[in-house]
Amino acid sequence: MIKMNMLQAINNALITAMTEDEKVMVFGEDVGHFGGVFRATSNLQHQFGKGRCFNTPLTEQGIIGFANGLASQGSVPVAEIQFGDYIFPAFDQIVNETAKFRYRSGGQFTCGTLTIRTPYGGGIAGGLYHSQSPEAFFAHIPGMKIVIPRNPYQAKGLLLASIRDDNPVLFMEPKRLYRASVGDVPEEDYELPLGKAEVVKKGDHITLLAWGAQVEVIEKAAEMAEKDGISCEIIDLRSILPWDAETVSESVKKTGRLLINHEAPQTGGFASEISATVQERCFLYLESPITRVCGLDTPYPLAHEKEYMPDHLKTYEAIKRCVNF
Amino acid sequence: MVNERNHLSDVGISHKVNIIGKGTVDLPMLQILQPDGSVHDDADMPDLSRDEALKIFRTMHYIRVLDERMVGAQRQGRISFYLACSGEEASTIGSAAALSENDMIMSQYREQGALAYRGYRTEQFMNQMFSNKLDPNKGRQMPIHYGDKALNFMTISSPLGTQIPQAAGYAYGQKMAGNEALTICYFGEGAASEGDFHAGLNMASVLNCPVIFFCRNNGYAISTPASEQFSGDGIASRGLGYGVKTIRVDGNDVLAVYLATQKAREIALKENCPVLIEAMTYRLAAHSTSDDPTGYRSKEEEQKWREKDPVQRFENWMKSKDWIDEAEHKQFVEQTRQDVLAAMKKAEQVDICEIDDLINDVYDTPPWHLREQLSQLKQHIRLYPEAYPKTAGRINHD
Numbered sequence: 001m002i003k004m005n006m007l008q009a010i011n012n013a014l015i016t017a018m019t020e021d022e023k024v025m026v027f028g029e030d031v032g033h034f035g036g037v038f039r040a041t042s043n044l045q046h047q048f049g050k051g052r053c054f055n056t057p058l059t060e061q062g063i064i065g066f067a068n069g070l071a072s073q074g075s076v077p078v079a080e081i082q083f084g085d086y087i088f089p090a091f092d093q094i095v096n097e098t099a100k101f102r103y104r105s106g107g108q109f110t111c112g113t114l115t116i117r118t119p120y121g122g123g124i125a126g127g128l129y130h131s132q133s134p135e136a137f138f139a140h141i142p143g144m145k146i147v148i149p150r151n152p153y154q155a156k157g158l159l160l161a162s163i164r165d166d167n168p169v170l171f172m173e174p175k176r177l178y179r180a181s182v183g184d185v186p187e188e189d190y191e192l193p194l195g196k197a198e199v200v201k202k203g204d205h206i207t208l209l210a211w212g213a214q215v216e217v218i219e220k221a222a223e224m225a226e227k228d229g230i231s232c233e234i235i236d237l238r239s240i241l242p243w244d245a246e247t248v249s250e251s252v253k254k255t256g257r258l259l260i261n262h263e264a265p266q267t268g269g270f271a272s273e274i275s276a277t278v279q280e281r282c283f284l285y286l287e288s289p290i291t292r293v294c295g296l297d298t299p300y301p302l303a304h305e306k307e308y309m310p311d312h313l314k315t316y317e318a319i320k321r322c323v324n325f
Numbered sequence: 326m327v328n329e330r331n332h333l334s335d336v337g338i339s340h341k342v343n344i345i346g347k348g349t350v351d352l353p354m355l356q357i358l359q360p361d362g363s364v365h366d367d368a369d370m371p372d373l374s375r376d377e378a379l380k381i382f383r384t385m386h387y388i389r390v391l392d393e394r395m396v397g398a399q400r401q402g403r404i405s406f407y408l409a410c411s412g413e414e415a416s417t418i419g420s421a422a423a424l425s426e427n428d429m430i431m432s433q434y435r436e437q438g439a440l441a442y443r444g445y446r447t448e449q450f451m452n453q454m455f456s457n458k459l460d461p462n463k464g465r466q467m468p469i470h471y472g473d474k475a476l477n478f479m480t481i482s483s484p485l486g487t488q489i490p491q492a493a494g495y496a497y498g499q500k501m502a503g504n505e506a507l508t509i510c511y512f513g514e515g516a517a518s519e520g521d522f523h524a525g526l527n528m529a530s531v532l533n534c535p536v537i538f539f540c541r542n543n544g545y546a547i548s549t550p551a552s553e554q555f556s557g558d559g560i561a562s563r564g565l566g567y568g569v570k571t572i573r574v575d576g577n578d579v580l581a582v583y584l585a586t587q588k589a590r591e592i593a594l595k596e597n598c599p600v601l602i603e604a605m606t607y608r609l610a611a612h613s614t615s616d617d618p619t620g621y622r623s624k625e626e627e628q629k630w631r632e633k634d635p636v637q638r639f640e641n642w643m644k645s646k647d648w649i650d651e652a653e654h655k656q657f658v659e660q661t662r663q664d665v666l667a668a669m670k671k672a673e674q675v676d677i678c679e680i681d682d683l684i685n686d687v688y689d690t691p692p693w694h695l696r697e698q699l700s701q702l703k704q705h706i707r708l709y710p711e712a713y714p715k716t717a718g719r720i721n722h723d
Contacts, residue, residue, distance in 0.1 A: 069498070075502075097491070
């Protein structure tokens, strides 16, 4: 075990994958010699050569189009989109190509080896275009997997699993944790399961569900609630698609209450999907309505960032409302 | 040179305002055969054997028969959709003939000539178009969205131009794997307006990808004429802007297409670079069976292009070489007609895939939510079997 921040853990996972399989190639804007604007790809070009780690022109649709072709050829592309906010020029390539390649060809061709890495989320004074959390757009696309880690240990294990998974994976990195989150990470190779949530803490009165950087927000809110005698079960969803409805439902059947927290705007956010599924599965177990604590239905603001964010205080208040319903 | 890092050091300087106009670069069109099939005296000639020429010639006629029969089948309501390639046979078949079988073909949707040249069989065409369980796509895509891994022919998708940056990526992978093979990417002049065209050419050029970009400039994107599609010097002029080696050919002259593609292939593999070919041709057919060209172009215009018909032009050249056995050729065309009709009858009798194939191949294995949805669907079909006659009788009792 060594102490790493999330960027170092991601860099370490990329080195592990590239060392093991020479078909792994890493590319995107500024990822070459410079090592990426966040330094997630530092030294990769030096270690593995320009053929396997390289800059691309500034064209997201080109990057993902290129990556789709490369994946269908049998290589293992890890394509970086510099900010999740800039993934939309590639939306067509992801929705209509990446995700449908296998289905439309009856399994003859696939983009299963592709991993798209992209930083997402707020809390870094990034305003409208360096803060968005677009996971729900992609959760609507059959054929994709979506994975979000909450700390360095999770980041390395989930990224290695994503690269080796035989389905295209959108790997979203909570960028406000890039340097803020530090933890023990094994130096050796390991994988964490995709499609599987993790119960981070056991509790009895309410289930709190989040992913990525918001997990520590619900943890903080839970600490406050515990002081009021409210016992919270905390779940990190880890995979948005396919998502682990069973672990969440089992927890809700036990606690009778569910609160979902995400940074993205509330309307059409992934919490809506979770709410619908959980009420179908747990209707007779629910003691109170499922509660959402989300971003506002506004573009991501700059000056009002603190007010916009579904922080621990909003979460704490929602926990109390839920328990006292 | 502006592509070097110190990108201003060697740029020539002018002290006069000189705004560059259109057409300052001469982009002539390679033509070997004149419209009547005779050879231009000083033309470069490809090295084409009689056997190769006959294969091209037969594929042209095969495709004419297939197109004619399938447009008919659509009119009879036997298939939902078809898309003929009349007028463009020289472009697709001539270019496919200049490739190696190891080269990947990424097509748009009007390249059935290239696929037939590769060896796709009549029953394979039919199984795809009738969406039956023998279709390798498992009946999931509209007619004409062919794909065959064994023939290195990438499965077609409807969105236009998406294959262009993909071809750059595929070719990059071929280069990295050390394959002596490249990718050819077909598209029309309309698709060249998509962002993916610009992204793809630029990426292929910057990342040194061995790929041939083959533009069929056939004059129309459904009803929109080329004059309303772009205002520069066609598609070829854009290649130069992206630093891509470029040639324009007469797309109705199969010898010119063949020779240009052969040269492009040599260069792309030797220098690890993309090459753009713009083939000037004409879509004699309607865009698809859902289209009627009489609403947007004149009979006179169509007639003008019929006189440049690529199949007739090649036939005249073949005759001048005395390479066609008339009786044998007649027999081939007649046999093809019968084969197509027989294969069609057979394919339309074959069942569609099992209901389980509705959820297979979305992922490598169906995840829980798809299994749950399938199980609910099966229960529902059992309740109303008459509403779902194609699958109701074949649902396993799990």
